[in-house]
Amino acid sequence: MEVQQVGSLRFQIDFSQPLYEQILDQVRSAIAKGEIGLGDKMPSVRELAQELRMNPNTVMRAYQELERDGLTEKRRGQGTYVTSSAESVQHFRKSLAEQYIDAFLAQMESLGLSWNDIEEYIRNNHGTEKGGSQE
Amino acid sequence: MEVQQVGSLRFQIDFSQPLYEQILDQVRSAIAKGEIGLGDKMPSVRELAQELRMNPNTVMRAYQELERDGLTEKRRGQGTYVTSSAESVQHFRKSLAEQYIDAFLAQMESLGLSWNDIEEYIRNNHGTEKGGSQE
């Protein structure tokens, strides 16, 4: 897997999913985990596109979505910045998490699996290496 | 939401996802949960297409994938049947569940959420009606 560092952001892109989605997810993740700080400057669309060898339109689409989610903001003539509002980040993080969780539970329900089945699987396969939390 | 019953199968189709995927998911679910029994006859491609008001090719695509997954089998000139092998169903169910769970844990990790965070959310929002798992 090829990993690319651009400023404080790290990207790992493949061709199995839409490119703009991968940028979106990975920037979101960096913001949620504090890998890029509140108020930090994002790479410009053109710079990122060049580094990732993508069409600028593809990067722009991800940036637009980030802004719509309240995670970034454009400052005229200066570029794009991570929002300074910790509250915005928290709010977004919570709503996305809930969305993921609800979708996941629906999937499990569709397979007829109970919460106990899930816990058991996770205990067996991912039990030890839990972490990555920060609250 | 419009729900349609075809034999022992219930379908609920919208236009937010590919139609063949929705058929696929819902038939999988019915098999996994035993709503349609092992060895039972499936609706014919044409019949289901007519009931769901879609093109037979769309239904056929879902049926082909079901067969590739080992959940159904075609009998020449007779139609499509749910596999008689409980083992096939179990194997498929397990592998799909693991895939879903792994993807979910990756999502949670990308948001910097710990397993405790997840459990807490679920306890609060889905805690009471767990076990039988149905909405």
Next chain:
Amino acid sequence: MEVQQVGSLRFQIDFSQPLYEQILDQVRSAIAKGEIGLGDKMPSVRELAQELRMNPNTVMRAYQELERDGLTEKRRGQGTYVTSSAESVQHFRKSLAEQYIDAFLAQMESLGLSWNDIEEYIRNNHGTEKGGSQE
């Protein structure tokens, strides 16, 4: 796998191939291997259809092909008989074998495999026990 005995013929039918082809192949095999003797009476179309729970048309199609190949002959009012001519059987056996072999060699060639590769595979996997393949 379900095996059915009809007179001196043994059938093992599944739904993954055309039914008439399976009858054809298995009767051919029985004749080629002498499991049913030259000049022996074949089961009638109706009888075989009933035993195998098939449509008589399906059995008839196989019988027609057998007759066209010179392996059986109809005697008016008496039914269908395996040919009495050992020469006919030998001729057919040879021509079918050549056809199979040529097709097989074409497949191997299409994968870029040499005869040595094939021999090696067969030595490793089927070398010791001819006929009753069972690992």
Next chain:
Amino acid sequence: MEVQQVGSLRFQIDFSQPLYEQILDQVRSAIAKGEIGLGDKMPSVRELAQELRMNPNTVMRAYQELERDGLTEKRRGQGTYVTSSAESVQHFRKSLAEQYIDAFLAQMESLGLSWNDIEEYIRNNHGTEKGGSQE
């Protein structure tokens, strides 16, 4: 027989088998034999369809199967590429070869032919022009 060259691929199509299967087989063969290199770009679905004078859906079906077999991969908006993994090709080649060989041996067994009979036939008819392997 009409042969058509498209990029580094050569096609020879008739109407005796499904068109998508012939594309599938011939592309597989080209990959297995290295006639098209790892990582090379395949003709686009539309281009190949036009060259072979068939419907794009027919070509797409073959391409989907190639991808399912791990021999090719799609890159969003860029086209279809032969996999870069020599291992994937080798794995596929081996498993297909074994499948062909096992089926062939079953055919020979059904005709009551021994391995010696086969070798003799091949020595007589194909003995001189063997080769073309590479590993």
Next chain:
DNA sequence: GTGGTCTAGACCACG
């Protein structure tokens, strides 16, 4: 009647 293949042509998402 069943499913399987193919065509023609439309519309969409992605880059």
Next chain:
DNA sequence: GTGGTCTAGACCACA
């Protein structure tokens, strides 16, 4: 430009 989904309708093999 790429592939992905869907429709409508034809023709075929099999039972």
